[in-house]
Amino acid sequence: MRRVRAIPTPGRFAMSIPRHLAVIMDGNGRWAERRRRPRMIGHRAGARAVNTTIDFCLEKGIEALTLFAFSSENWGRPAEEVGALMKLFLNALEREVEELDRRGVRLRFIGERARFSPEILARMEDAERRTLRNRRLHLTIAASYGGRQDIAHAARALAEDVAAGRLRPDQIDEAAFGRYTALADLPAPDLFIRTGGDRRISNFLLWQMAYTELWFTEALWPELDAGLLQSALDDFAGRERRFGLTSAQIAGDAASASAGAASATAADAISSYRDSDRTPA
Numbered sequence: 221m222r223r224v225r226a227i228p229t230p231g232r233f234a235m236s237i238p239r240h241l242a243v244i245m246d247g248n249g250r251w252a253e254r255r256r257r258p259r260m261i262g263h264r265a266g267a268r269a270v271n272t273t274i275d276f277c278l279e280k281g282i283e284a285l286t287l288f289a290f291s292s293e294n295w296g297r298p299a300e301e302v303g304a305l306m307k308l309f310l311n312a313l314e315r316e317v318e319e320l321d322r323r324g325v326r327l328r329f330i331g332e333r334a335r336f337s338p339e340i341l342a343r344m345e346d347a348e349r350r351t352l353r354n355r356r357l358h359l360t361i362a363a364s365y366g367g368r369q370d371i372a373h374a375a376r377a378l379a380e381d382v383a384a385g386r387l388r389p390d391q392i393d394e395a396a397f398g399r400y401t402a403l404a405d406l407p408a409p410d411l412f413i414r415t416g417g418d419r420r421i422s423n424f425l426l427w428q429m430a431y432t433e434l435w436f437t438e439a440l441w442p443e444l445d446a447g448l449l450q451s452a453l454d455d456f457a458g459r460e461r462r463f464g465l466t467s468a469q470i471a472g473d474a475a476s477a478s479a480g481a482a483s484a485t486a487a488d489a490i491s492s493y494r495d496s497d498r499t500p501a
C-alpha cells in the first residue's frame with residue numbers, strides 16, 4: 221500500500237488565502253500575435269509572468285503553486301514551437317533554480333518526463349534533488365502532463381500493488397486511490413486560475429480539482445500582474461465552500477471548531493476532501 225508524507229493542515233475553516241493555487245497559463249501566442257511578433261516572444265513574456273506569480277505566492281504565504289506549462293497534447297504543436305519551448309524550459313532551469321532554492325522553494329515536475337531530452341531530464345532531476353528540503357513554497361511544474369494520464373498511471377500502479385499482494389481490492393477507496401495520483405502529499409488545489417478567456421480545465425489535475433474554486437480572466441498570461449492575482453484572491457475569499465454540505469452545516473461547524481469542540485460532521489466531510497489524498501507516514 222502506498223504511504224505518503226503529508227504537509228500538515230493548520231486550520232480547516234478560515235481560508236482567505238488559498239493553500240494551493242493551480243494555474244493554466246494561457247494566451248502567450250495571442251499576446252505575441254497581437255503585437256505582430258512570433259509566438260515564441262509570447263512564451264518568453266510568459267516566463268516573466270511565472271516569476272511574478274512565484275513572487276506573489278511567496279509574499280502571500282501560499283504554500284503550493286502548480287503551473288500547467290506543457291500538456292501531453294502540446295507535443296502536437298508545430299515542431300519549431302515545441303523546440304523553442306524546450307529551449308526556454310532548459311534556459312529557465314539553468315537560470316532560475318539557484319534563486320528558487322535560495323528563497324526556500326521546492327521544485328518538482330509532474331507528467332511524462334521520459335519524453336524530454338536527456339539534458340532537460342538531468343536538469344529537472346537536479347532541481348528536484350537540490351530543492352528537496354525546501355518548504356516555503358511547493359512549486360510544481362506540470363510538463364508533458366495530462367489529468368487522464370495521471371489517473372491512468374495511478375490505476376496501473378494500484379493494479380500492480382493488488383497483483384503483487386501489497387493491497388487488497390477491499391482497501392481501495394478514494395483516499396487510497398488518491399495516494400497513487402500526482403501531488404498526493406499536498407492539499408488539493410483551493411483555487412484554480414486560467415488566463416486567456418477560455419473557461420475550461422483542459423485535462424489539468426482532474427482528480428485533484430473536485431472541489432477547487434475556479435477563476436477565469438480574459439487577460440492573456442503575459443499580462444498577468446500582482447493586481448490581477450489579488451483580484452482572484454479577493455474573489456476566492458468571498459466564496460462559501462460547502463463541499464456538498466449546507467451553509468448552516470458549514471457555519472455551525474466553523475463555530476464549534478473555533479470553540480474547540482470536537483466535531484464529526486461537516487469538518488469530517490471537508491477534511492475528507494482536503495486530506496483525501498494524504499496519509500501521514
Ligand code: FPP
Nearest residue numbers: 245246247248249250263266267289309312
Ligand atoms: C499557453 O499559451 C502556454 C503554453 C503552452 C506554454 C507555457 C509556457 C510558459 C508560460 C513559459 C515558460 C514556463 C516555464 C515554467 C519556464 P498558448 O501558446 O496556448 O497561447 P494562445 O492560446 O494564445 O495560442
